[in-house]
Amino acid sequence: MTAQKQSGIALVTGGTRGIGEAICKMFSGEGYQVVTTFRNKERERQAREWQSRMADDGLEIDLVKMDVSDMRSCEIAADELLQRYGRLDVLVNNAGITRDSVMKKMPIEAWQEVIHTNLDGVFNVTRCFLDTFLAQHYGRIINISSINAQKGQFGQVNYSAAKAGIHGFTKALAQETARKGITVNTISPGYVETDMIMAIDEKIREQIKAQIPVGRFGQPEEIARLVAFLANEQSSFITGADFSINGGMFMH
Numbered sequence: 001m002t003a004q005k006q007s008g009i010a011l012v013t014g015g016t017r018g019i020g021e022a023i024c025k026m027f028s029g030e031g032y033q034v035v036t037t038f039r040n041k042e043r044e045r046q047a048r049e050w051q052s053r054m055a056d057d058g059l060e061i062d063l064v065k066m067d068v069s070d071m072r073s074c075e076i077a078a079d080e081l082l083q084r085y086g087r088l089d090v091l092v093n094n095a096g097i098t099r100d101s102v103m104k105k106m107p108i109e110a111w112q113e114v115i116h117t118n119l120d121g122v123f124n125v126t127r128c129f130l131d132t133f134l135a136q137h138y139g140r141i142i143n144i145s146s147i148n149a150q151k152g153q154f155g156q157v158n159y160s161a162a163k164a165g166i167h168g169f170t171k172a173l174a175q176e177t178a179r180k181g182i183t184v185n186t187i188s189p190g191y192v193e194t195d196m197i198m199a200i201d202e203k204i205r206e207q208i209k210a211q212i213p214v215g216r217f218g219q220p221e222e223i224a225r226l227v228a229f230l231a232n233e234q235s236s237f238i239t240g241a242d243f244s245i246n247g248g249m250f251m252h
Contacts, residue, residue, distance in 0.1 A: 007031045009085045010231065013068055013125055014095030015061075016050045018194035019144065022220030023092055026228050028059040035081055037066040037095065068095045068121030069113075071128075078128035088129050090140040090231045093122045093166075098196075100155045111158045118162035122169060130177075137181040140231045143170055144223075145242070147190040151250045163188075167242055174240030183239040185230050190246025193217040213248035 015024040015036030027034045038047035047063050054061045062084075066077035081088065096118045099110035122143055133139030148156055149163035167186055174184040191197055191208055197217060200208070209217060226245055229235060244250065 008089030009033050009035065009081075009087055010090035010092065011081065011088055011125075011129075012036045012092040012094055013066065013121070015092075016047055018196065019189065019192060019220045019223050020092075020094040021050075022224040023094065023227050024054070024061055025059060026221070026224035027090070027231070028054075028061060030228055032090070033062065033085065034059075035062040035064055035085075037064055037068070037077065039067045040065070066125070068093075068125055069116040071124045074124040074128045078125075082132060087136060088132055089136075089138065090142070091126065091129055091133075092142045092144065092227060092231075093125055094144045095121055096144070096159075096163075098156070098159050100159070102155050103157045106158065114158035115162050118159065119165045119169075122166055126173070133177070133182050134180055139177075139180075139182040140235075141173070141182065141184040142227055142230050143184070143186045145186045145188045147188055147244070147246045147250050150188055150244070150252060170242065171240045178239055181236075183230070183236060185238060185240070186242040187223065187226055187230075188242055188244050188246070189218060189223050190244075190249045191217050192220055192223060194220060211249060212246070216247065218245065218247060 010027045010032040012020055012023050012027070012034065014020045016038065020036065024034050024036055038044050044065065051061060051063055064077045064080055067073040097114060099114050101110055126141060143166045145166045146163040148160045149167060152160050170184050170186040177184060191212065197205065209215070223245060226243060230238060
């Protein structure tokens, strides 16, 4: 979908599975040096195994330890990445979690964990690299939100609120950086065929699919193609936008 072969450094948070993995693969195929993250030492072994599988497929993807919900962890990881590569060209804020429950029964911890990771995490990581983008007079920031930020979702007041907050963040930061060679955009995927969706009971999964006008779930690669398009150098007139990609399930 990109107009030409790209090069540069791309950081994708939470890139070792699902949509994030597809984005990493897409960028690597486009010629970027891709870096993704693992949250803590407990997750490092899984991340290294994933990295090895990518290498077997000819994709050299680097890793940094970064807990997006912790500013200090983000600062350390940003310093490590910039020391290693000297710059960052594309940031994809993809890391996210769910802690679903109806609000009446939702513990405060479930609210805070989701807000800290899904919304604070976007601020933390972006803030750590913003000075770099400004000094370069170039950057592509792409935030992964959700259809549920647009329409709401039963049992997800925390997730829907966090993902909706990303829209406001995107529009405000886009205005602050519009004359600095930096674009800031949001992508709001609908239901995509990832491990999380496939783990849902088949009967419920079919009910969800029946609500999608195109009659199927999205593929992670379809989201990744849109990310690659927005990351392209030639997409410089697109900023402050939210792109719905949901098979027609929600239109606004």
